Structures are given as structure tokens and as C-alpha cells.
Amino acid sequence: MKTFFKTILRCFKSNISRMIALTSIILLGIAFVSGLGTLSYTIDNSINQGLLSQNISDLVIKTDSESGFSDDEISSFLESSKVEKGVSYTSLDLTINEKNGRLIILPENGFTVNALAIEDGRLPDNKNEIVVERSSNVMTSPEINSVIDLDFSLSGYPLSYKDLEVVGLVGSPLIMAKDGELDLVNEEDLELIVYVHADLLSSLPLPKTDISLILKERNNYELGSDKYFEYVDKVVNEFKSTNSDSFHYLTLNENKSYKTMLSYQDKIDVIALIFPVFFILVAALVVLTTMTRLIEEERGIIGCYKTLGESDGRIYFKYIFFALVTGLLGCTIGLPLGLLVLPSVIYPAFNMLFFIPDFVLAFNCLEGVISIVFMMAVVILVTVYVVWKTLRVSASQLLLPKAPKPGGKILLEHIPLIWNRLSFKYKSTLRNIFRYKNHLIMTVISVAGSTALVFAGFSLQNVAAALETDSQFSSMSRTLNPIAYLVIVFALLLAVLVVFNLTNMNIGERVREIATLEVLGYHDKEVNGYIFREVVIMSLMGIVFGVPLGLGLMAFLLNYLDFGSVSDIKWYSYLLTIGSVLLFVFIVDFFLKPKIKGVDMNASLKSVE
Numbered sequence: 241m242k243t244f245f246k247t248i249l250r251c252f253k254s255n256i257s258r259m260i261a262l263t264s265i266i267l268l269g270i271a272f273v274s275g276l277g278t279l280s281y282t283i284d285n286s287i288n289q290g291l292l293s294q295n296i297s298d299l300v301i302k303t304d305s306e307s308g309f310s311d312d313e314i315s316s317f318l319e320s321s322k323v324e325k326g327v328s329y330t331s332l333d334l335t336i337n338e339k340n341g342r343l344i345i346l347p348e349n350g351f352t353v354n355a356l357a358i359e360d361g362r363l364p365d366n367k368n369e370i371v372v373e374r375s376s377n378v379m380t381s382p383e384i385n386s387v388i389d390l391d392f393s394l395s396g397y398p399l400s401y402k403d404l405e406v407v408g409l410v411g412s413p414l415i416m417a418k419d420g421e422l423d424l425v426n427e428e429d430l431e432l433i434v435y436v437h438a439d440l441l442s443s444l445p446l447p448k449t450d451i452s453l454i455l456k457e458r459n460n461y462e463l464g465s466d467k468y469f470e471y472v473d474k475v476v477n478e479f480k481s482t483n484s485d486s487f488h489y490l491t492l493n494e495n496k497s498y499k500t501m502l503s504y505q506d507k508i509d510v511i512a513l514i515f516p517v518f519f520i521l522v523a524a525l526v527v528l529t530t531m532t533r534l535i536e537e538e539r540g541i542i543g544c545y546k547t548l549g550e551s552d553g554r555i556y557f558k559y560i561f562f563a564l565v566t567g568l569l570g571c572t573i574g575l576p577l578g579l580l581v582l583p584s585v586i587y588p589a590f591n592m593l594f595f596i597p598d599f600v601l602a603f604n605c606l607e608g609v610i611s612i613v614f615m616m617a618v619v620i621l622v623t624v625y626v627v628w629k630t631l632r633v634s635a636s637q638l639l640l641p642k643a644p645k646p647g648g649k650i651l652l653e654h655i656p657l658i659w660n661r662l663s664f665k666y667k668s669t670l671r672n673i674f675r676y677k678n679h680l681i682m683t684v685i686s687v688a689g690s691t692a693l694v695f696a697g698f699s700l701q702n703v704a705a706a707l708e709t710d711s712q713f714s715s716m717s718r719t720l721n722p723i724a725y726l727v728i729v730f731a732l733l734l735a736v737l738v739v740f741n742l743t744n745m746n747i748g749e750r751v752r753e754i755a756t757l758e759v760l761g762y763h764d765k766e767v768n769g770y771i772f773r774e775v776v777i778m779s780l781m782g783i784v785f786g787v788p789l790g791l792g793l794m795a796f797l798l799n800y801l802d803f804g805s806v807s808d809i810k811w812y813s814y815l816l817t818i819g820s821v822l823l824f825v826f827i828v829d830f831f832l833k834p835k836i837k838g839v840d841m842n843a844s845l846k847s848v849e
Contacts, residue, residue, distance in 0.1 A: 244550065247541070248558050252565075255534060259566050261741040262530050266570025267577070268737065269523030270611055272730045273516035274575050275582025276723075277607025280508045282583040282600075283590060287416070287501060288463040290597025294355045294413040295325070296463075296492075297452040298472050301479075302424075304486040308447020316483070317451050322475050326453040327353045330446045333423040333430075336392045340423055341432040343392065345446065348438055353452040354413055356435070360384050361408030367440040371408035373433035374595065378420035381432070382406045390434065394444070401440065410435065416594050417497035464502060469493060501594060504719070510800045512607070515696070515727055518793060519734065520611050522689030524618045526738050527567075529682040531619060533745050535559055535626040542630055543638025552631055559627050563619045571612045579603050582726065589722040650674045669773045679749075680778060683742050687782025688789055690735035691821050695790030696797070697728030698813035699806075703798065706808035735821050739828045743775050747835055754836060768836055772829045779825045783818055790817070 252259060301317060303309055309328060318326040330345040346364065350356075356363070359374050361384045370390075372381045382388050383406065390401045412433075415421045420429050455475055461468035469491065476489045492498040535542075545555050580601070587599050630638070650671060653659050659667070673680055701724040707717035747754070750771065757767050791806060798804045 244554060244558075248561060251538070251558065251562055255562075257744055258530060258534065258741070259562075261737055261744065262527060262566050263570040263573075265523050265526050265734070265737045265741065266567055266615055267574040268730060268733055269520050269615065270571050270574030270608060271578035271582070272519050273578065273611040274605065274608025275578030276512040276516050276726075277611075278579050278602075278604040279512055279583050279586060280505045281604035282602050283508070283587060284464065284505060285602035286587065286597060286600040287594065289600045291413045291416070292463065293597070294357055295351075295353050295454060296413040297353050298455045298458050298491065299453045299476065300414075300490040301451040301453070302449060302488045302490065303484075304488070306447065308449050309451060313483075314448060314451060317453065317479075320479075322455055322478065324454045324456045324458070325353055326451060327351060328448045328451045330448055331450045332394070332446075334392050334394070336390060336432055336434060337388070338391075339431040340426070340428055341392070341434065342421075342423065342430050343390075344433065344435045345438055345441060346435050351452075353454055356410040356412060359409040359411055361406075363408055363410075364435075364437040365407075367437045367442075368404055369407045369437060370404050370440075371410045371435045372406055373415060373435075374409045374411050376415075376418040376420050376595075378429040379431055379433070381409060384409055390436075394446075404436075404440075411595055414495055415497055416596075417500045418593060418595065419496075419500065421496055464492065464498070497594070504593065507801050507803075508723075510797065511723060514793070514797050514800070515693070516607060516611070518689065519693060519730070520614065522686060522693070522734060522738070524615055525682065525689070526686050526741060527615065527619055528622045529686070530741060530745065531559075531563055531622050532626050533749070534562075535623070535630060537748065539630060539633075539638045540640075542627075543635045546631070546635040546638065555631065556624065556627050559623050560620060563623045564616075567616050567619045571615065575605070575608050575612065578608060579605065586722045586726065589719045593719055665769070665773070669770070669777065673774050673777060679742075679746065680781075683775075683778040684782045684785060686738045686742065687735065687779050687821070688786035690731055690738050691783050691786025691817060692790035692793055693731035694728060694735065694821060695787055695813065695817040696793050697724050697726075697731055698816050699790065699794045699809045700724035700727065702810045702813055703794075703804035703808045707804055732820060732824060736824045736828060739775065739779060739825050740832070743771075743828060743832055744835070746775065747771060747832065764833075764837060768829075768833055771836060775829060776822075776825060779822065783821055786821075787814060787817060 303313075308330070314328045317323065318328070327347050327349075329347045329351075332343045334341060334343060336343060350363065356371070361371070364370055370388075373379060375381045386406050387403050388406060390399075390404060392399055415433070421433075422428060423430050455472065457471060458468070461471055472491045476491065479487075479489065542555060584599060584601075587596070590596050651674075652670060662670075700720055704717040704720040704724060754767060754771070757770060762770070791809070794809065795806050798806065
């Protein structure tokens with residue numbers, strides 16, 4: 241038993257570089273998936289927490305009556321059994337100082353519902369003081385402590401109030417999008433929103449135009465969820481059945497800012513689903529290849545176990561244990577890394593779209609956990625299958641080194657015009673590439689997947705840049721850039737790990753050939769070229785398939801996002817993708833040169849008779 245566990249430890253020691261690469265690939269995949277998977281939830285939670293702290297209303301009721309709400313109507317809503325808290329006030333959309341504006345009279349007790357966040361200064365103490373809505377992409381507010389005049393007309397009568405001091409800049413929770421708010425008359429962007437003291441217009445018989453309500457059971461639902469809106473709609477229908485048809489009920493679904501936020505979250509959800517699924521499939525493929533080769537390389541050791549009478553269960557345990565330690569190590573580090581780092585990096589970008597509250601850390605681990613289960617299932621199932629396949633072979637056969645695959649003619653040899661022009665070293669390289677077909681397929685698919693993700697990242701940047709000129713999507717485009725950078729960085733890291741892992745395994749499998757070349761007097765440069773030439777050619781094949789695959793991925797993504805087009809992708813994105821992947825291939829090859837140099841030439845004597 242003690243000796244057996246020593247062999248397990250030796251397995252970890254002799255495969256340390258493979259273990260690190262495998263752990264890193266799993267870590268990277270889980271971090272990417274869990275980070276993007278929780279992004280929408282974190283943004284939603286942070287913004288909702290900010291809105292709830294300002295007592296955002298569930299319902300705003302307006303009336304068509306020129307005289308506004310009667311006292312009885314106000315009381316019936318505020319005292320309803322469905323209502324937790326409410327406030328009535330006057331809000332008028334009109335031209336103020338030749339700007340499309342809104343004039344709001346502050347309730348005597350302030351806004352207990354839709355409370356104003358004070359960005360700077362304070363609220364008015366008297367009728368000579370006002371506050372204004374903070375500046376946005378469409379609103380330019382007067383400076384605090386400045387003195388302005390208010391000129392507007394009510395019912396055809398011009399009114400002018402002189403020397404009013406701006407004592408504060410405020411933010412309403414109903415206007416959190418920096419694209420501003422529309423007026424109710426012309427549905428055009430509001431350029432100025434002014435909040436005045438109740439005494440300023442006390443001499444005028446102004447109607448109560450708005451009632452904002454917080455419903456009693458809203459804390460039973462997550463703000464903005466489907467169940468929340470179902471609950472609000474149910475209350476609205478009850479109000480409609482007992483009140484006048486002249487009332488208009490505006491839920492958060494009718495609020496421009498909140499609707500914009502939900503729309504952007506839907507788009508992020510699409511990105512957070514498509515990219516991680518693709519990413520995790522590529523990572524799983526590399527894991528599958530790695531575990532398959534590890535077990536095949538240890539055929540001789542498995543043969544020894546069988547000869548010494550070790551049970552199949554203990555042999556299964558060794559490799560499942562290796563797979564579990566490697567996988568769980570990657571998952572254990574990757575999950576919290578993704579959940580903690582990625583949302584906090586991307587969240588500030590939403591400051592371009594919204595007046596966002598402070599970042600509130602919140603976890604939605606579902607996608608991360610699903611990815612972990614999927615990844616670990618792949619690792620264990622592959623391990624069990626390859627061990628089972630190996631155990632079916634007799635111990636005597638396992639103790640012999642596996643014979644190298646016989647060479648044969650490749651398709652290119654049947655095209656003399658090309659084949660005859662190739663030098664010997666390239667003929668040898670191409671024969672080796674196509675001799676190990678499984679290795680070729682796994683390498684090409686893995687590099688193609690990584691390349692597709694890199695291309696998608698660069699393409700997403702192009703689309704974002706193209707949309708900046710579109711007023712409808714300009715803000716959204718700027719928030720896509722951090723996500724695009726994230727995809728590029730993670731995809732390039734994946735490409736590095738994929739190439740490193742596959743090249744490292746390739747060297748491990750070819751030690752006899754490498755040693756033979758060294759014995760025959762080949763120089764280091766020639767031996768390195770023998771191995772790395774194959775890696776570069778297979779990587780080029782992967783890139784050739786990866787770029788169109790990435791183009792297809794972007795077409796699929798943009799179709800679901802319903803904006804942008806593959807025609808927005810610039811020519812240089814193709815070059816950047818090819819160049820960056822190849823650059824990292826050469827970097828990996830450079831760092832693996834010492835491993836070839838360290839191959840023992842005596843290994844060439846261990847031939848299969």
C-alpha cells in the first residue's frame with residue numbers, strides 16, 4: 241500500500257508541468273465562465289440596491305384631468321391596502337428658459353418615495369432656492385451656487401421668477417440613465433429638470449399631477465424580476481377595476497431608464513452565455529486530450545501494477561485521484577477568482593450608461609457550478625474510459641513500449657507538382673503530422689477554438705466602435721469594450737496554455753525520435769525545428785479554421801444581440817488575430833526549447849523489437 245501511494249506521488253512529480261498546464265486551463269475556463277455568468281446579476285443587484293435605498297416607486301399614477309387628482313382620489317390611493325407608502329406632487333412638462341424642461345414642486349415633507357440623491361449641495365430651505373437634476377449626456381445643469389431666472393408659461397400666462405439660487409444638484413432614481421428622460425408632451429429629451437420649494441408657486445392653483453406609490457408586498461420579490469412585474473401588474477389591474485379610466489399607471493417597465501437597463505442586461509446575458517459555452521468546450525477538449533495521453537504514456541506502469549497483482553480499482557483510483565486533484569485545484573481557484581475579479585473590473589464601465597451606485601458584491605454561481613460539474617464529469621469519464629481501455633490489454637503487452645504508428649503516403653504525395661518541390665525536412669514534417677491523426681485533430685480543433693475566441697474579441701471591439709456613431713447604441717457600445725478586452729485576454733491566455741500543453745505532450749511522446757536525431761549528430765537548431773515546425777504548421781491549420789469559426793460565432797452573437805453587423809469587422813482584426821496567436825506560439829516554442837535540450841540520448845536505445 242505504501243509503495244503504491246509512492247508511485248502516485250511520483251506521478252504528480254513526473255507530470256508537474258502537465259499538471260500545472262491542466263490546472264491553469266481549468267482555472268482559466270472556470271474563472272471566465274463564472275465571472276461573465278455573475279456579471280449581469282452583480283450589475284442588477286448593485287443598481288437595485290441603490291434604487292431601493294432611494295425608495296424607488298413601484299408605480300407612478302398620472303391623470304388626464306386638467307384639475308389634477310382630487311383629495312378623495314389621492315386618499316383612496318395612499319390609503320389603499322395594497323400600498324405601503326406614497327406621495328402626491330405636481331410635475332409639469334413645459335419650456336423653461338427656452339429649454340425642453342420639467343418643473344417639479346417639492347412636497348412639504350420631501351420625497352419619501354423616489355427620494356432625491358444629493359450629488360452636491362442641499363435641498364431648498366425657502367422659495368428663493370432651487371435644486372436641479374444632475375447633468376447627463378442630454379442635460380446640462382446650472383452650476384451649484386449660481387443664480388438664475390426661471391421663465392415659463394402656464395395655461396398661456398408667462399411667468400418669471402428672478403434671482404433663484406441653485407443650492408443643490410440631485411438625482412432622481414427614476415432618471416438613472418445618462419441618456420436622460422423624455423417629456424410627456426412631445427416625447428423629446430428633457431434638457432432641464434428643476435425642483436422648486438412649495439412656497440414659490442403657492443399663490444397659483446396648481447394641480448396634483450402625480451402619485452408615486454410603494455406597494456406593500458414588493459419586498460417579497462426581486463426588483464425587476466418577472467414575478468415582481470406580475471405582482472405590480474396584478475395591483476394595477478385591481479386599481480383599474482375600481483377607478484376612473486382617466487388615470488395612467490406607469491410601472492418600472494414604462495420607465496425609460498429602468499427599461500434601458502433591463503435591455504442592456506439582456507444583451508450582457510447573451511454575451512455571458514455564448515462566449516463561456518464556447519470557451520469551456522475548448523478547455524474541456526484540451527483536458528480530454530491531456531488525460532488520454534497521460535494514461536497512454538503510463539502503459540508500462542499500469543502493466544507493472546497488473547503483474548504485481550494490484551486490483552483494477554486501485555489503478556482506477558490513481559488516475560482518478562490525479563484528475564480530481566488537478567481539476568478541483570483549478571476549479572477552487574478559478575471560481576472565486578472569476579466571481580470576485582471580473583465583475584469588479586467591468587462594472588465601472590456602466591458609469592458611461594447610468595448613474596450607478598457603489599459596487600455591491602453579489603454572487604450568482606450557477607453558471608460557474610454548472611461548468612465545474614461539466615468539466616469534472618469530462619475529466620473523470622475520460623479518465624475512467626482510457627484506464628478501462630488500457631486494462632483490457634494484457635500485462636505482457638503493456639510492459640512493452642507502444643510501437644510508433646507506421647508511416648504511409650499522405651494526400652500531398654499524390655500531387656507531384658507540390659510534393660517534389662518540398663525539401664526533405666518539410667516532407668518529413670508533413671508525414672509526421674498526418675501520421676498522428678488524433679494528435680493533429682486535437683491540436684487543430686483546440687487552436688481553432690482559441691483563435692475563434694481571439695477573433696471574436698477583436699471583432700466585438702470593431703462593432704462597438706462602429707456603433708458609437710449610432711445614437712441608439714452609442715452608450716452600449718462603450719460598455720462592450722471592457723468585455724471585448726476581457727475576451728481577448730482570456731482567449732490569448734487559453735491559446736498559450738493550449739499550445740504549451742499540446743507541444744509539451746508532443747515532446748514527451750517523441751523522446752525516442754528526438755534522442756535518435758541527437759545521436760545521429762543533428763544540431764540543436766535542427767532538432768528544435770523538427771518538433772516546432774510541426775507545431776507551427778498545425779497551429780496555422782487551426783488558425784485557418786479558427787478565423788471563419790470566429791466569424792460565424794460573431795454572426796450568431798450579433799443576430800441575438802440585434803445590433804451591429806459582421807460588416808463592421810475591420811480587416812486589421814483578421815491580421816491581429818493571426819499575428820497574436822502565432823506570436824504566442826513562437827513564445828511557447830522558445831520557452832520549451834530547454835525541454836528538448838534535456839532529452840536523454842540513451843532513450844534512443846529503448847526501441848520496440
